Amino acid sequence: MDAPPTASAVEAVGLVKRYGATTAVDGLDLTVRPGTVTAVLGPNGAGKTTTIELCEGYRAPDAGRLRVLGLDPVADAAALRPRIGVMLQSGGVYPGVRAIEMLTHVARLHAHPLDVAELAERLGLASCGRTPYRRLSGGQRQRLALALAVVGRPELVFLDEPTAGLDPQARRATWELIGELRADGVTTVLSTHTMEEAEELADDVAIVDAGRVIARGTPAELCGGGGDVLRFAGRPGLDLVSLRQALPVGGDAAEPSPGSYVVTGDVDPRLLATVTAWCAQHGVLADRITTRRHTLEDVFLELTGKELRP
Numbered sequence: 085m086d087a088p089p090t091a092s093a094v095e096a097v098g099l100v101k102r103y104g105a106t107t108a109v110d111g112l113d114l115t116v117r118p119g120t121v122t123a124v125l126g127p128n129g130a131g132k133t134t135t136i137e138l139c140e141g142y143r144a145p146d147a148g149r150l151r152v153l154g155l156d157p158v159a160d161a162a163a164l165r166p167r168i169g170v171m172l173q174s175g176g177v178y179p180g181v182r183a184i185e186m187l188t189h190v191a192r193l194h195a196h197p198l199d200v201a202e203l204a205e206r207l208g209l210a211s212c213g214r215t216p217y218r219r220l221s222g223g224q225r226q227r228l229a230l231a232l233a234v235v236g237r238p239e240l241v242f243l244d245e246p247t248a249g250l251d252p253q254a255r256r257a258t259w260e261l262i263g264e265l266r267a268d269g270v271t272t273v274l275s276t277h278t279m280e281e282a283e284e285l286a287d288d289v290a291i292v293d294a295g296r297v298i299a300r301g302t303p304a305e306l307c308g309g310g311g312d313v314l315r316f317a318g319r320p321g322l323d324l325v326s327l328r329q330a331l332p333v334g335g336d337a338a339e340p341s342p343g344s345y346v347v348t349g350d351v352d353p354r355l356l357a358t359v360t361a362w363c364a365q366h367g368v369l370a371d372r373i374t375t376r377r378h379t380l381e382d383v384f385l386e387l388t389g390k391e392l393r394p
């Protein structure tokens with residue numbers, strides 16, 4: 085009999101995890117709706133991997149409440165493990181085993197696995213299926229880890245940077261697979277540094293910084309607050325005071341990085357005409373003019389800062 089559906093696939097409240105003096109997760113709240121894709125974004129060291137490892141039951145929290153499919157990931161590990169898919173780190177794999185053998189072995193541990201040959205084909209593993217694990221390339225290992233995470237048809241999959249280091253074709257195949265899992269009702273939690281990936285896949289985004297969720301919502305909700313912007317490239321150091329004076333009331337202009345300009349305000353044909361006319365008057369050949377809403381990357385950088393972390 086199927087287990088009763090839970091209100092949230094993941095429910096974390098005030099989660100804390102410390103490694104000695106480092107507090108990796110510092111009062112993190114996260115709710116994952118069943119059947120959705122949730123992307124966890126955050127700078128290096130923000131606590132994404134630790135959060136995912138807590139959800140997988142590989143680490144025990146120091147404080148807070150965590151339920152995954154309604155279960156405690158540590159105390160109820162035996163009941164939870166068969167229902168979730170995790171991407172194994174390479175350390176968990178015997179180096180001599182062949183990719184397809186491993187996939188077949190894991191598939192057999194589950195009652196209703198995906199078709200191994202089909203899965204291997206779609207993730208580009210068919211041609212290297214007989215290659216021992218130690219001889220697989222980094223990208224092939226990554227794809228095998230993904231295949232191992234999903235082959236058992238889990239209810240919930242945790243993917244830690246699933247497309248890091250993949251070529252564009254493999255990345256696309258991975259996105260398609262995650263999209264199909266979602267269509268099948270599988271819940272996915274993934275961490276990523278690729279904003280495009282989050283925009284493409286995620287129903288919900290949680291931005292994590294210093295061990296806490298500092299913003300969450302759908303990509304549209306997160307990006308909507310910033311309003312539209314007009315961007316263009318030109319020679320560095322343009323006269324912003326003059327440009328601002330030319331803009332309609334409520335308009336503003338900035339040069340966030342040298343030669344890259346952002347104009348805010350009512351982004352309409354009049355604003356575009358004003359900016360291009362100003363450029364013409366000042367001998368500026370504006371390049372790469374775009375008019376669109378804030379991207380997730382804009383929002384991410386605004387929230388987490390543009391400086392590299394120590």
Ligand SMILES: Nc1ncnc2c1ncn2[C@@H]1O[C@H](COP(=O)(O)OP(=O)(O)OP(=O)(O)O)[C@@H](O)[C@H]1O
Nearest residue numbers: 103106107108126127128129130131132133134135
């Ligand atoms: N096993 C560990 N022992 C000690 N400190 C750790 C350990 N694992 C992680 N940390 C520290 O905890 C903090 C959070 O690390 P974590 O790997 O969870 O971040 P992350 O958001 O996944 O980072 P990245 O994007 O770089 O993968 C970092 O300061 C890291 O150095």
